[in-house]
Amino acid sequence: MTEPTPDDPFLAGGFEPLRREFDCPDLAVDGEMPDGLDGTYYRVGPNPQFAPRPPYNPLMGDGMVHAFRIADGRVSYRNRWVRTGRWLREHAAGRALFATAGPFGDDPEAGPRPGDGVANTSLVWHAGRLLALEEGALPVEIDPETLETLGPHVFGGALGRNMTAHPKVDPATGALSLFANLPRGRLTGELALYEADAAGVLSPARMVQGPHASIVHDFAITPNFAVFVVCPVTLSLERAQAGRPLIAWEPEAGVEVLAVPRAGGEPLRFETAPCMVWHVMNAFEERGGIVLDLCEQDVAMFPTADGRPPDASRAAQRLARWRLDPRRPGVVERRRLHDAVCEYPRIDERRTGLPYRYGYLAGLGGPGTGDLFQRGLSRFDHATGEVAVWDAGPTVAVSEPVFVARGPEEGDGWLLANTYDEVSGTGALVVLDASDVAAGPVARARLAHRMPMGFHGLWISAASSRRR
Numbered sequence: 001m002t003e004p005t006p007d008d009p010f011l012a013g014g015f016e017p018l019r020r021e022f023d024c025p026d027l028a029v030d031g032e033m034p035d036g037l038d039g040t041y042y043r044v045g046p047n048p049q050f051a052p053r054p055p056y057n058p059l060m061g062d063g064m065v066h067a068f069r070i071a072d073g074r075v076s077y078r079n080r081w082v083r084t085g086r087w088l089r090e091h092a093a094g095r096a097l098f099a100t101a102g103p104f105g106d107d108p109e110a111g112p113r114p115g116d117g118v119a120n121t122s123l124v125w126h127a128g129r130l131l132a133l134e135e136g137a138l139p140v141e142i143d144p145e146t147l148e149t150l151g152p153h154v155f156g157g158a159l160g161r162n163m164t165a166h167p168k169v170d171p172a173t174g175a176l177s178l179f180a181n182l183p184r185g186r187l188t189g190e191l192a193l194y195e196a197d198a199a200g201v202l203s204p205a206r207m208v209q210g211p212h213a214s215i216v217h218d219f220a221i222t223p224n225f226a227v228f229v230v231c232p233v234t235l236s237l238e239r240a241q242a243g244r245p246l247i248a249w250e251p252e253a254g255v256e257v258l259a260v261p262r263a264g265g266e267p268l269r270f271e272t273a274p275c276m277v278w279h280v281m282n283a284f285e286e287r288g289g290i291v292l293d294l295c296e297q298d299v300a301m302f303p304t305a306d307g308r309p310p311d312a313s314r315a316a317q318r319l320a321r322w323r324l325d326p327r328r329p330g331v332v333e334r335r336r337l338h339d340a341v342c343e344y345p346r347i348d349e350r351r352t353g354l355p356y357r358y359g360y361l362a363g364l365g366g367p368g369t370g371d372l373f374q375r376g377l378s379r380f381d382h383a384t385g386e387v388a389v390w391d392a393g394p395t396v397a398v399s400e401p402v403f404v405a406r407g408p409e410e411g412d413g414w415l416l417a418n419t420y421d422e423v424s425g426t427g428a429l430v431v432l433d434a435s436d437v438a439a440g441p442v443a444r445a446r447l448a449h450r451m452p453m454g455f456h457g458l459w460i461s462a463a464s465s466r467r468r
């Protein structure tokens, strides 16, 4: 960085941007790295190249991809910024040009905003391509080995201006279900639904009308439905032009859930009391209805429409099960599954859209707790309601867990995550046995440098990457 880092908690400690790109051929490993782990664990998150133009919104910091290649019990590491159009222009200028906190405030020399955004939120592997995703922009293809940026991927021109950071691979067909929120860039509440077949050929967009422009970050699929939760977070350019929030928490708008038949037809619509949902754990069909498991938050961390700050004490997220019955239109039956604060729900993705037993979460910290970071991982057992927890301790931040299969049974595998040790100022990859989370890591590959806590991760097995 050429400028001092602003005094911002999202640019310090476990979020402080890494200023270098590394190639580390052989990391120190504590414990025993399992022989069966053969592939690459990827992680992406915001990592501004230059001190951002204040105020900084970490959701819009430049994406950096980290990759831990694991084979024969050994681990190598590499990290690279995603060289988006925005990153390249700022690199050439030697300073930040683009505002991160909204559509206004770019440097007069910035020029039009490139269409490939910041590629900082999530990653997906489909049809032999590794894509870095940010929901307001085009996906950016990355070389899975070198992490070189290959450029925006527009599915042969079939994708419009953006796609979700949380597409879903249908385990039965290998198809990728995805959507775009605000696909025409207008704040009208439109959603576009797409499906890319196993070869990566994208269907034409199906337009779905939501109740209002909102942040729809994730969705769920079942064999027959795509399910969207539209929360009372509203977007308004007029409001922003009047000096009030672009994005606001307006609980009086309630929640609308749309179950869109994947084969075509009108969405089924359901309503429920206000809450915010960022991430879905899974969904499946049962007795003609839809079961939707998600992390819900009483209050979204956005100001009210008149600019009052949110009540951070109500921002804790908890795991809940919602039931939608097409024979009872309009009604959402809601049940909290556990009182533990949690975020970043993941599953054994061979069960995506299907009845399943285990969910994996980050917890012991995060929004609503007074601690910016999660400090542990857990496994939730839907069959028993039991939670197994690994507590990494008060000075270690822990990322979202990523499940890696070992045997054919659901849940037989490992959980991979990365950590940041606030005492040593270094990062690590940790590997847990997914069937014994409480035992903590069976192996830890240590970096000599900091790795900022990012958003989402991905595993690509060596067998899968060889097939591309």
Ligand SMILES: [Fe+2]
Pocket (backbone or CB within 6 Å): 121, 122, 165, 166, 217, 278, 279, 455, 456
């Ligand atoms: Fe996300």
